[in-house]
Amino acid sequence: MKRLKKNKVKIRFPSSTDNLEMIRDFVRKLSLKAGFKEEAADHIALAVDEACTNVIKHAHKYNARRMIDLNVQYTAEKFEVTITDKGKGFDPARMPKPDLDKYMHEARKGGLGIHLMRTLMDEVNYTFNPGVKNQVVLVKYLKPGVA
Amino acid sequence: MSGFEVRRHDNGDVSILHLKGFLDAHTAPQFEHALQELVSENRVKIVVSMSDLDYISSAGLGVFMGFIEEIREKDGDIKLSSMSEKVFKVFDLLGFPSLYEIFDDESVALARFNETN
Numbered sequence: 001m002k003r004l005k006k007n008k009v010k011i012r013f014p015s016s017t018d019n020l021e022m023i024r025d026f027v028r029k030l031s032l033k034a035g036f037k038e039e040a041a042d043h044i045a046l047a048v049d050e051a052c053t054n055v056i057k058h059a060h061k062y063n064a065r066r067m068i069d070l071n072v073q074y075t076a077e078k079f080e081v082t083i084t085d086k087g088k089g090f091d092p093a094r095m096p097k098p099d100l101d102k103y104m105h106e107a108r109k110g111g112l113g114i115h116l117m118r119t120l121m122d123e124v125n126y127t128f129n130p131g132v133k134n135q136v137v138l139v140k141y142l143k144p145g146v147a
Numbered sequence: 148m149s150g151f152e153v154r155r156h157d158n159g160d161v162s163i164l165h166l167k168g169f170l171d172a173h174t175a176p177q178f179e180h181a182l183q184e185l186v187s188e189n190r191v192k193i194v195v196s197m198s199d200l201d202y203i204s205s206a207g208l209g210v211f212m213g214f215i216e217e218i219r220e221k222d223g224d225i226k227l228s229s230m231s232e233k234v235f236k237v238f239d240l241l242g243f244p245s246l247y248e249i250f251d252d253e254s255v256a257l258a259r260f261n262e263t264n
Binding site for chain 1: 150169171172173202204205206208209212233237240241246
């Protein structure tokens with residue numbers, strides 16, 4: 001029987017776009033360590049960037065005194081990133097797939113990230129309790145078909 | 148820490164914006180500012196050259212979406228060129244190739260503007 005070793009890493013950082021580059025780097029390195037190839041590691045880093053950007057903009061309204069918790073845990077099969085905030089929740093899960101034509105007419109800039117997250121990851125799950133704890137969990141499986 | 152740079156180069160009535168580094172929610176306002184400046188000067192024939200762009204997130208893509216209609220209404224366009232596989236993949240995932248002309252080479256994008264003049 002295969003031993004299921006679980007690796008866990010946690011970081012807490014101020015809710016500022018200043019930190020996005022560091023977060024991507026952190027997640028990318030862990031994804032590579034977990035066994036993903038470069039392209040998949042880039043995709044995971046992008047999805048995490050999108051999730052954190054949503055928290056910084058919508059939940060914390062660019063208030064850098066607020067904090068974001070990022071937990072990464074992975075096994076030989078599964079890589080899971082949990083992003084937690086205590087801000088004002090919004091439910092991106094209810095947002096439909098963006099209609100680019102409509103976006104262009106309305107000169108809209110947001111909402112594309114949620115679609116990217118859903119496309120790049122195998123699972124994207126949200127739980128909301130505004131002001132108490134909001135979480136988004138991003139999952140990518142290391143072996144196709146396991147999902 | 149801001150690993151992003153926009154350089155502008157005017158070539159006749161076409162302006163080329165060279166993007167370098169990482170275009171994310173932190174650096175997108177710099178790109179937005181550069182496009183806003185061009186629009187306010189009524190320079191609406193724009194090539195965005197991305198040979199040195201290492202990363203783009205939806206915040207960067209959103210900047211293109213925020214300007215494109217206004218620019219096209221003024222008979223201009225934003226044409227994209229020289230992006231890496233990695234950056235193209237992100238544009239492609241969001242369906243941008245159906246909305247924007249994408250060229251391998253900056254000079255071809257420039258020539259396209261001259262063709263349509």
